[in-house]
Amino acid sequence: MAARVIDGTAVAAALRAQIAEQTAALPFTPGLAVVLVGDNPASAVYVRNKDRAAQGAGIAAQTIRLPASVFAKDLMGVIERLNADPEVDGILVQLPLPDAIPPRPVLEAIDPAKDVDGFHPLNAGRLQDGIDVLAPCTPSGVMRLLAAAGTPLRGARALVLGRSTIVGRPMAALLLAADATVTIAHSRTVDVAQECRQADVLVAAVGRTEMVRGDWVKPGATVIDVGINRLPDGRLVGDVAYAECAAVAGAITPVPGGVGPMTIACLLDNTVKAALRRRGGRG
Numbered sequence: 001m002a003a004r005v006i007d008g009t010a011v012a013a014a015l016r017a018q019i020a021e022q023t024a025a026l027p028f029t030p031g032l033a034v035v036l037v038g039d040n041p042a043s044a045v046y047v048r049n050k051d052r053a054a055q056g057a058g059i060a061a062q063t064i065r066l067p068a069s070v071f072a073k074d075l076m077g078v079i080e081r082l083n084a085d086p087e088v089d090g091i092l093v094q095l096p097l098p099d100a101i102p103p104r105p106v107l108e109a110i111d112p113a114k115d116v117d118g119f120h121p122l123n124a125g126r127l128q129d130g131i132d133v134l135a136p137c138t139p140s141g142v143m144r145l146l147a148a149a150g151t152p153l154r155g156a157r158a159l160v161l162g163r164s165t166i167v168g169r170p171m172a173a174l175l176l177a178a179d180a181t182v183t184i185a186h187s188r189t190v191d192v193a194q195e196c197r198q199a200d201v202l203v204a205a206v207g208r209t210e211m212v213r214g215d216w217v218k219p220g221a222t223v224i225d226v227g228i229n230r231l232p233d234g235r236l237v238g239d240v241a242y243a244e245c246a247a248v249a250g251a252i253t254p255v256p257g258g259v260g261p262m263t264i265a266c267l268l269d270n271t272v273k274a275a276l277r278r279r280g281g282r283g
C-alpha cells in the first residue's frame with residue numbers, strides 16, 4: 001500500500017493562521033529582526049520569505065542588511081543593539097556568514113531569550129536536558145509533522161540520519177524528549193541501511209540526493225525527508241528516494257512541500273513564544 005503523504009504546506013499554513021490569530025489577540029506586536037550579511041542569493045530569498053511570512057502572521061519584521069565586508073565587531077554591535085531593543089523579541093542571523101566571520105561568536109552574542117533559531121549553546125544545552133526552550137525551527141517543524149501524521153513516538157525506534165547542530169542533534173533531543181528510542185547515524189556509521197531498517201520513524205538530514213532507498217525503510221514506518229538538494233536541471237529533491245520509499249513507508253513527506261514550509265512557520269512560532277516569555281505572558 002502506498003504511504004500517506006504528509007502535507008507540510010497545509011500543516012504550515014494552519015500553523016501560520018493559528019499564529020496570526022494569536023498575535024491579533026495580543027496587546028503588542030511581536031518583533032523579529034533578521035540580520036543578512038553579504039549578497040548570497042539563496043539567503044536573500046530565505047530572508048524575503050521570512051519577512052513576508054512574518055508580516056502575514058502579525059509579526060513586525062525588520063531586515064538589517066550588512067555588506068559582506070562588514071567587520072565582525074560591527075556585526076556584534078548590531079546584535080548588541082537588537083539585544084537591547086525592547087521592541088525586538090527575536091533575532092536571527094542568516095547563515096552562512098562570509099568566510100571572514102566565524103559564526104560561533106556571532107550566534108553566542110545573541111540574547112538567549114531572543115534566540116529564535118535556537119542555536120545559542122545555552123538553548124542547545126537546555127534542549128539536550130529536556131527543558132522546554134526555543135528549539136531550532138527545522139526539527140521543531142518535523143515534530144509538528146509527526147504529530148499531524150499521528151505517528152506514535154513513545155517507545156518507538158527513531159533513527160536520525162545526520163548529526164549537525166542545526167538539524168540532526170536537536171532533532172534527536174526532541175525525539176528523545178517525546179520518549180522515542182533514538183539512534184543517530186552519521187558518515188562514520190558502519191551500516192546506515194541496516195540502522196534505517198529498524199526505525200519506526202526515520203528522519204533523513206544528510207544533504208545527499210536520494211540516499212535513503214526503498215529497501216532501507218521498515219514497512220509502515222514514517223519517513224521524514226529534511227534534505228533539500230538541487231539537481232543540475234534545477235529540480236529540488238530530498239535525501240530520500242521518494243517513489244521507492246513511499247511504496248514501503250506508512251507515511252512520508254515530499255520534497256518540496258514537506259519539511260521546508262514548516263521551518264519558517266516554526267520561526268514565527270518561536271518569535272511569538274519569545275515575545276510572550278519576555279513580555280510576561282505565557283509562551
Ligand code: NDP
Pocket residue numbers: 138161162163164165166167168185186187188189192205206207208226227228229259260263
Ligand atoms: P550538514 O552537512 O551540516 O550535516 C550532514 C550530516 O549528514 C552530517 O552529520 C554528516 O555526518 C551526515 N552524512 C553525510 N554524508 C553521510 C553519509 N554518506 N552517511 C551517513 N551520514 C552522512 O547538513 P545539515 O544538517 O545542515 O542539512 C542536512 C540537509 O537538510 C541538507 O540537504 C540541507 O539542505 C537540509 N536542510 C533543510 C532545511 C529545511 O528547512 N527543510 C533546513 C536545514 C537543512 P558527519 O557528521 O559524520 O560528517
